[in-house]
Amino acid sequence: MDPVRNPYAPGAGSPPPELAGRHEIRKDIEIRLQRLRLGRPAKSMMLIGLRGVGKTVLLDQMRRDAEAGGIHTVRIEAPEHRSLPALLAPALRLALLHLSKKEAAKDYAIRGLKALAGFASKLKVHYHDIEVGLDYDPEPGLADNGDLELDLGTLLVQVGAAAKAAETAVVLFIDELQYVEEPQMAALIQALHRCAQEQLPVTVVGAGLPQLRGRMGEAKSYAERLFDFPEIGPLAPPDAREAIVRPAQNEGAFIDDNAVDLIITKTQGYPYFLQEWGKHTWDLAPTSPIRYDDVVNASDEAVAALDESFFRVRFDRLTPTEKRYLRAMAELGPDPQRSGDIADQLGRGVTSLAPTRSGLIAKGMIWSQTHGETAFTVPLFDEFMKRIMPGDAWRRG
Numbered sequence: 001m002d003p004v005r006n007p008y009a010p011g012a013g014s015p016p017p018e019l020a021g022r023h024e025i026r027k028d029i030e031i032r033l034q035r036l037r038l039g040r041p042a043k044s045m046m047l048i049g050l051r052g053v054g055k056t057v058l059l060d061q062m063r064r065d066a067e068a069g070g071i072h073t074v075r076i077e078a079p080e081h082r083s084l085p086a087l088l089a090p091a092l093r094l095a096l097l098h099l100s101k102k103e104a105a106k107d108y109a110i111r112g113l114k115a116l117a118g119f120a121s122k123l124k125v126h127y128h129d130i131e132v133g134l135d136y137d138p139e140p141g142l143a144d145n146g147d148l149e150l151d152l153g154t155l156l157v158q159v160g161a162a163a164k165a166a167e168t169a170v171v172l173f174i175d176e177l178q179y180v181e182e183p184q185m186a187a188l189i190q191a192l193h194r195c196a197q198e199q200l201p202v203t204v205v206g207a208g209l210p211q212l213r214g215r216m217g218e219a220k221s222y223a224e225r226l227f228d229f230p231e232i233g234p235l236a237p238p239d240a241r242e243a244i245v246r247p248a249q250n251e252g253a254f255i256d257d258n259a260v261d262l263i264i265t266k267t268q269g270y271p272y273f274l275q276e277w278g279k280h281t282w283d284l285a286p287t288s289p290i291r292y293d294d295v296v297n298a299s300d301e302a303v304a305a306l307d308e309s310f311f312r313v314r315f316d317r318l319t320p321t322e323k324r325y326l327r328a329m330a331e332l333g334p335d336p337q338r339s340g341d342i343a344d345q346l347g348r349g350v351t352s353l354a355p356t357r358s359g360l361i362a363k364g365m366i367w368s369q370t371h372g373e374t375a376f377t378v379p380l381f382d383e384f385m386k387r388i389m390p391g392d393a394w395r396r397g
Contacts, residue, residue: 160200
């Protein structure tokens with residue numbers, strides 16, 4: 001098969017050729033944002049799921065859908081070790097500058113930019129990574145108290161007033177929200193609650209790992225009244241089939257049913273893995289139709305590619321102790337495991353491993369749905385750990 005015409009697109013956040021199985025949730029958020037634009041109440045969404053399920057791709061598509069519907073959006077990723085104010089300040093500046101071009105919203109947007117100036121200058125004392133251009137001098141008393149909860153609420157209210165005057169809405173699309181620290185998360189939720197109370201068209205649509213729901217609830221108990229938390233999981237078999245078959249058909253190629261079934265089995269329907277298997281199968285298949293044996297022959301290369309990119313980039317961030325902890329989890333299987341059982345595998349006490357477990361949660365490698373249980377945030381990571389740390393040497397550390 002011609003590799004130049006290969007339709008599959010594995011990669012972090014790379015849009016697949018066919019965004020299968022996500023039509024209903026896209027329509028749902030579109031309705032909510034249009035209601036918000038009209039000043040009507042609408043809960044926003046936090047997309048929850050493991051690595052590799054396509055949260056980033058879906059978030060970006062939702063943003064494109066919103067822009068096509070006349071909604072003003074900004075896109076933020078919340079990496080580790082960056083403060084939320086540092087991420088929000090330049091994004092909100094761009095939103096306000098855009099709104100200031102609308103005559104009806106100009107005065108509101110300028111006041112918002114003055115609020116941003118006060119917000120950035122006062123909070124830079126606490127959040128040294130804030131870097132933003134200031135277009136106007138601060139207005140005394142406007143978002144300049146140096147208190148994040150109070151000032152962020154005031155700032156978003158100004159943004160919302162400008163958006164309302166422009167007959168649009170401002171939506172912040174934020175990826176990797178689980179990395180936002182709890183006090184900053186609380187300030188964001190409080191600010192959005194204030195905007196909802198004043199019926200202003202500004203909100204956040206976010207995405208994060210499964211622990212995000214619990215972290216938001218701990219930050220503010222009323223978070224679940226402001227947001228819905230749909231779980232984004234692997235594709236159902238019909239949708240996984242569409243994600244593999246349709247891109248090939250668009251290139252004039254065909255895949256045998258049993259070959260598609262094998263890809264779905266190998267990938268468990270996870271969108272990232274589907275793209276990886278599709279790419280390598282296409283490259284190795286001599287001609288159309290792509291057959292079962294082509295998938296078998298391509299599987300070793302697909303696994304190797306995942307090991308060197310998707311899995312290895314996460315593994316290399318771990319300390320030796322963290323690697324042993326995850327290897328012990330892998331020995332027990334892919335399902336959530338009890339902390340005591342993991343400790344037994346390592347010959348350690350549960351309490352002595354608590355800092356290791358906390359570090360892995362902070363790095364987004366594991367999460368806990370219920371007290372005392374631990375699960376991988378990366379699908380098929382148990383199989384990778386067995387490949388990269390074979391045998392029993394890991395038990396001895």
